[in-house]
Amino acid sequence: MREAFHEQLDRIFRDLAAMCGDVETSVRLATEALLRGDAGIAERVISGDVDIDRTRENIEASAFLLLSLQQPVASDLRTVVAALRMVSDLERMGDLSVHVAKIARLRVPNVAVPAPMRPTIERMAEVAEEMVRRVSKVITDRDVEEALALAHADEEMDRLRRTTFAEMLSADWPHGVEAAIDVALLGRYYERIADHAVSVAHRVVFVVTGENPASVGA
Amino acid sequence: MREAFHEQLDRIFRDLAAMCGDVETSVRLATEALLRGDAGIAERVISGDVDIDRTRENIEASAFLLLSLQQPVASDLRTVVAALRMVSDLERMGDLSVHVAKIARLRVPNVAVPAPMRPTIERMAEVAEEMVRRVSKVITDRDVEEALALAHADEEMDRLRRTTFAEMLSADWPHGVEAAIDVALLGRYYERIADHAVSVAHRVVFVVTGENPASVGA
Numbered sequence: 001m002r003e004a005f006h007e008q009l010d011r012i013f014r015d016l017a018a019m020c021g022d023v024e025t026s027v028r029l030a031t032e033a034l035l036r037g038d039a040g041i042a043e044r045v046i047s048g049d050v051d052i053d054r055t056r057e058n059i060e061a062s063a064f065l066l067l068s069l070q071q072p073v074a075s076d077l078r079t080v081v082a083a084l085r086m087v088s089d090l091e092r093m094g095d096l097s098v099h100v101a102k103i104a105r106l107r108v109p110n111v112a113v114p115a116p117m118r119p120t121i122e123r124m125a126e127v128a129e130e131m132v133r134r135v136s137k138v139i140t141d142r143d144v145e146e147a148l149a150l151a152h153a154d155e156e157m158d159r160l161r162r163t164t165f166a167e168m169l170s171a172d173w174p175h176g177v178e179a180a181i182d183v184a185l186l187g188r189y190y191e192r193i194a195d196h197a198v199s200v201a202h203r204v205v206f207v208v209t210g211e212n213p214a215s216v217g218a
Numbered sequence: 219m220r221e222a223f224h225e226q227l228d229r230i231f232r233d234l235a236a237m238c239g240d241v242e243t244s245v246r247l248a249t250e251a252l253l254r255g256d257a258g259i260a261e262r263v264i265s266g267d268v269d270i271d272r273t274r275e276n277i278e279a280s281a282f283l284l285l286s287l288q289q290p291v292a293s294d295l296r297t298v299v300a301a302l303r304m305v306s307d308l309e310r311m312g313d314l315s316v317h318v319a320k321i322a323r324l325r326v327p328n329v330a331v332p333a334p335m336r337p338t339i340e341r342m343a344e345v346a347e348e349m350v351r352r353v354s355k356v357i358t359d360r361d362v363e364e365a366l367a368l369a370h371a372d373e374e375m376d377r378l379r380r381t382t383f384a385e386m387l388s389a390d391w392p393h394g395v396e397a398a399i400d401v402a403l404l405g406r407y408y409e410r411i412a413d414h415a416v417s418v419a420h421r422v423v424f425v426v427t428g429e430n431p432a433s434v435g436a
Contacts, residue, residue, distance in 0.1 A: 064299065071289040081282065081302065088306070169396055177398040178387055184399040188406065 005070045012062050012083050013139060016090065019055045020136040020200075023093045026052065027132055027193060030100040031125035034186070035118065037104065037111040045101035052094035059087045075210060082203040086139070089196040089203075093132065096189045096196075103182055112182040114175040117167060121183065124160045124190040127153055131197035138201050142208050147201035151213075157194040161187045223288045230280050230301050231357060234308065237273045238354040238418075241311045244270065245350055245411060248318040249343035252404070253336065255322065255329040263319035270312035277305045293428060300421040304357070307414040307421075311350065314407045314414075321400055330400040332393040335385060339401065342378045342408040345371055349415035356419050360426050365419035369431075375412040379405045 026045055033042035063084050066072070072080055103112050113121045131153050138147045164187045167173065168180045202213045244263055251260035281302050284290070290298055321330050331339045349371050356365045382405045385391065386398045420431045 064295070067285075067299070068291050068295055071291070073286050073289070077282070077286055081285070081299075084299065084302070085306070088303070165399070168399065173395055177391055177395060180395040180399055181383070181386065181402040184402055185406065188403065 005066065005072060005076065008062065008066050008070075009076070009079060009083075012059060012066070012080075013142075015055065015059050015062070016083060016086055017136050017139040019052065019059065019087070019090050020132060020139060022048075022052055022055065023090050023097070024129060024132040024136065026094050026097040027100075027125070027129050030097040030104065031122075031129065033101050033104040034112060034125075035122060037108050039105050039108040042101040042105040042108070046098050046105070049094050049098050052091060056087050056091045060084065063087075075207075078210065079207045082207045086200045086203050089200045093193050093196045096193050099189045100186060103186060107182070112179070113186070114179050114183075117164065117175075117179075117183055120160055120163050120167070121186060121190075124157060124164075124187060127157050127160065128190045128193040128197070131194050135197045135200050138204050142204055144205050144208050147205045148213060150201040151198055154194050154198050157191055161191055223284065223290060223294065226280065226284050226288075227294070227297060227301075230277060230284070230298075231360075233273065233277050233280070234301060234304055235354050235357040237270065237277065237305070237308050238350060238357060240266075240270055240273065241308050241315070242347060242350040242354065244312050244315040245318075245343070245347045248315040248322065249340075249347065251319050251322040252330060252343075253340060255326050257323050257326040260319040260323040260326070264316050264323070267312050267316050270309060274305050274309045278302065281305075293425075296428065297425045300425045304418045304421050307418045311411050311414045314411050317407045318404060321404060325400070330397070331404070332397050332401075335382065335393075335397075335401055338378055338381050338385070339404060339408075342375060342382075342405060345375050345378065346408045346411040346415070349412050353415045353418050356422050360422055362423050362426050365423045366431060368419040369416055372412050372416050375409055379409055 026048060029041050029048075030045045032038065033045060063080050067077075067080055070076075106112070131150060134146060134150055134153075137143065138150070164183055168183060173180065205211075205213045244266060247259050247266075248263045250256065251263060281298050285295075285298055288294075324330070349368060352364060352368055352371075355361065356368070382401055386401060391398065423429075423431045
């Protein structure tokens with residue numbers, strides 16, 4: 001019984017890591033659509049979100065079944081509940097990449113991000129994507145050290161977001177209101193993807209150590 | 219045993235409704251701070267968020283204990299898991315009202331929202347606040363009909379948000395980039411508060427009917 005439980009739990013974590021891989025692809029393609037102004041790639045991200053949603057439903061159903069049939073307690077219960085939360089975070093990250101893709105699509109054949117702003121937005125996107133990639137590994141390896149390290153990548157994201165505001169609010173922002181709104185919202189979306197990545201990483205810390213990251217050293 | 223379970227579950231739902239009341243206050247005060255440019259009220263919202271976070275921790279601990287000790291199955295299990303999700307939604311709504319308060323504080327002694335934009339933002343805030351108030355009742359009464367009706371308030375929110383974009387992108391927007399970014403982000407925050415309210419309402423539908431709102435008629 002207990003062995004069956006852990007086998008099923010491992011499968012849930014494998015599914016979570018795979019879902020995280022799909023989210024990573026979604027973030028990467030959304031950024032590609034954004035920086036190239038490519039409507040076709042944007043559509044792929046938008047229509048692909050149903051697959052991420054379906055994966056979420058499947059993982060939720062598995063976790064629920066596990067709770068129902070095996071009635072885990074203590075650390076096993078904690079792990080299943082954490083998995084249910086991780087799946088919500090991952091789904092939101094998928095939604096946020098759809099928001100990025102929708103801004104890209106809205107501005108086709110133009111590119112939403114003005115040329116001088118591209119390096120900053122590109123770096124934000126890279127940080128977000130890299131965090132998602134690292135979270136996949138954190139889930140697979142239940143690597144607490146790497147999970148705690150992820151919070152620092154989040155600091156770079158905060159810094160980049162402040163940079164975008166400083167540039168847009170400088171006296172010589174020549175790109176108008178529309179581009180400023182796009183960049184502000186894009187910054188928000190990438191920042192939230194990063195926040196959710198940190199949140200997933202923290203849940204892994206909780207699963208492994210039984211404590212919240214604040215007490216472990218994050 | 220079963221009676222004790224339902225007593226504890228009822229207490230969790232009462233706590234959720236009370237937390238929802240705190241979130242409502244937070245949204246209302248954040249809006250007041252925003253429209254008056256009042257730093258003191260903004261500070262109250264920002265510092266008050268720790269109480270909402272603490273309530274979340276307490277509710278999570280109670281729900282977790284309930285799962286551990288009583289090992290509910292079927293609809294009881296579903297209800298406890300739904301409560302865990304509702305508490306996450308409510309906490310995020312609190313965070314979002316903090317974001318509104320922070321924009322208010324950043325612009326003091328000015329008001330972040332330009333005068334001609336105030337009616338639209340004020341209405342968005344009203345819709346959000348009203349949705350939070352209605353969700354409190356939905357939680358208390360487990361009222362499926364009211365929960366399903368909430369999705370329509372969300373439609374007004376979408377319309378209002380489109381109105382803000384149309385105004386800001388019109389040729390004669392005289393308020394500059396900073397105000398446009400503020401209004402775009404404020405719109406996003408109120409919209410997300412509304413989304414989370416709908417999400418909480420849907421979880422109540424799921425608790426009561428055992429089905430997701432899409433199949434019940436939302």
